[in-house]
Amino acid sequence: MDDFKLRPxxxxxxxxxxxxxxxxxxxxxxSIFAWVEDDTVYTRxxxxxxxxxxxxxxxxxDSDGNKLLEGKTDENGEFSFKIPKQSALKVVLKASMGHMxxxxxxxxxxxxxxxxNNSKPESDIKNSYETxxxxxxxxxxxxxxxxxxxxxxxxxxIKKLIDKSLDKKLSPIMNMLADSYGGGPSxxxxxxxxxxxxxxxxxxxYFTSRKKKKW
Amino acid sequence: MHISEGVxxxxxxxxxxxxxxxxxxxxxxxxxxxxxxxxxxxxxxFFVASLIHLPIGPASVHLILNGILGLILGWKAxxxxxxxLTLQALLFQFGGITTLGINTLNMALPAVTCYYLFGWGVxxxxxxxxxxxxxxxxxxxxxxxxxILVGFSLYLNGDAFLPAAKLLVAAHLPVMLIExxxxxxxxxxxxxxxPELLESYYG
Numbered sequence: 001m002d003d004f005k006l007r008p009x010x011x012x013x014x015x016x017x018x019x020x021x022x023x024x025x026x027x028x029x030x031s032i033f034a035w036v037e038d039d040t041v042y043t044r045x046x047x048x049x050x051x052x053x054x055x056x057x058x059x060x061x062d063s064d065g066n067k068l069l070e071g072k073t074d075e076n077g078e079f080s081f082k083i084p085k086q087s088a089l090k091v092v093l094k095a096s097m098g099h100m101x102x103x104x105x106x107x108x109x110x111x112x113x114x115x116x117n118n119s120k121p122e123s124d125i126k127n128s129y130e131t132x133x134x135x136x137x138x139x140x141x142x143x144x145x146x147x148x149x150x151x152x153x154x155x156x157x158i159k160k161l162i163d164k165s166l167d168k169k170l171s172p173i174m175n176m177l178a179d180s181y182g183g184g185p186s187x188x189x190x191x192x193x194x195x196x197x198x199x200x201x202x203x204x205x206y207f208t209s210r211k212k213k214k215w
Numbered sequence: 216m217h218i219s220e221g222v223x224x225x226x227x228x229x230x231x232x233x234x235x236x237x238x239x240x241x242x243x244x245x246x247x248x249x250x251x252x253x254x255x256x257x258x259x260x261f262f263v264a265s266l267i268h269l270p271i272g273p274a275s276v277h278l279i280l281n282g283i284l285g286l287i288l289g290w291k292a293x294x295x296x297x298x299x300l301t302l303q304a305l306l307f308q309f310g311g312i313t314t315l316g317i318n319t320l321n322m323a324l325p326a327v328t329c330y331y332l333f334g335w336g337v338x339x340x341x342x343x344x345x346x347x348x349x350x351x352x353x354x355x356x357x358x359x360x361x362x363i364l365v366g367f368s369l370y371l372n373g374d375a376f377l378p379a380a381k382l383l384v385a386a387h388l389p390v391m392l393i394e395x396x397x398x399x400x401x402x403x404x405x406x407x408x409x410p411e412l413l414e415s416y417y418g
């Protein structure tokens with residue numbers, strides 16, 4: 001039986017070809033990742049497995065779907081803008097050839113104070129400071145209020161300084177997150193997909209063979 | 216070549232899905248017991264082909280292999296491509312579930328078209344030169360037509376047709392070339408080892 005010898009050969013050569021050729025990168029999904037640092041929103045856009053999306057429009061919407069601003073990604077697929085409005089934002093990337101991706105930034109990320117403060121007005125600084133410091137778990141045990149009094153710096157200024165240095169410290173982590181987000185499919189998924197197809201062959205053959213038997 | 220979710224309007228999506236349903240229906244009707252393994256293998260090939268990324272040009276392009284599917288499967292390329300795209304959408308997040316219909320149409324219709332345009336030449340009886348040229352043309356044109364169809368889908372959605380189609384075709388020129396060579400090579404291989412795969416059902 002020629003058939004049965006050759007079929008695996010064909011399949012095998014196909015798989016070898018794919019594995020050999022596969023090296024450069026996977027493609028064909030776009031993703032956008034956005035994060036907030038201070039009062040600026042940073043975004044990074046890429047095709048799956050790394051290739052950056054260059055010169056593509058990025059549109060920013062607020063929570064009600066109103067268009068706030070529009071920009072273009074640079075050579076590194078990055079685009080940043082000042083927070084245009086105190087609301088949850090939706091960042092939509094329109095890459096060429098019918099590709100699109102979006103990322104939602106919740107309100108808490110845009111303005112953490114507003115959320116932890118909630119209904120309380122700005123005047124209750126001590127309270128707001130304590131809640132936010134607790135939520136960020138940076139309460140190192142130092143009595144910051146005493147510190148501020150002795151040095152003549154207001155609590156808010158300290159908070160601003162801490163926020164700034166935190167942003168600085170966190171930015172490599174955010175960069176790493178942005179890089180790892182939207183990677184290409186893993187080997188498991190590829191093998192799994194091929195497995196599904198072989199399973200479907202089985203199902204299809206089962207049904208066609210039943211049809212045959214009836215006749 | 217996969218159109219993402221949320222790009223096209225619902226009318227285009229349903230239209231594409233309806234036409235795909237017709238194509239899949241025709242394809243399924245003509246399936247024979249012995250052909251199922253080939254279909255499966257070609258579907259698997261199509262499924263992984265989109266992972267072969269060509270780092271050429273401004274955009275992100277990959278192999279499609281719809282030409283060879285069309286040549287061997289004819290109308291059965293429709294169900295094969297639908298299965299391949301469904302799995303790509305579910306596992307790789309390429310394209311999307313709502314765009315399955317239009318994406319299948321955009322890739323399978325060129326496959327069937329190339330089958331009718333060039334299938335006559337890809338036979339054992341035809342001369343070697345004609346065989347290679349038609350196989351190459353089938354692989355090449357399937358990608359070209361797919362690019363034009365995707366451009367047309369975007370045009371229906373309100374984009375300008377010519378720039379979109381030009382960009383798509385330009386970005387896929389290397390793919391066209393490679394697929395042409397690949398299709399010709401595969402067809403030559405099949406002609407040697409399994410010519411009946413190319414002969415059996417034409418028309």
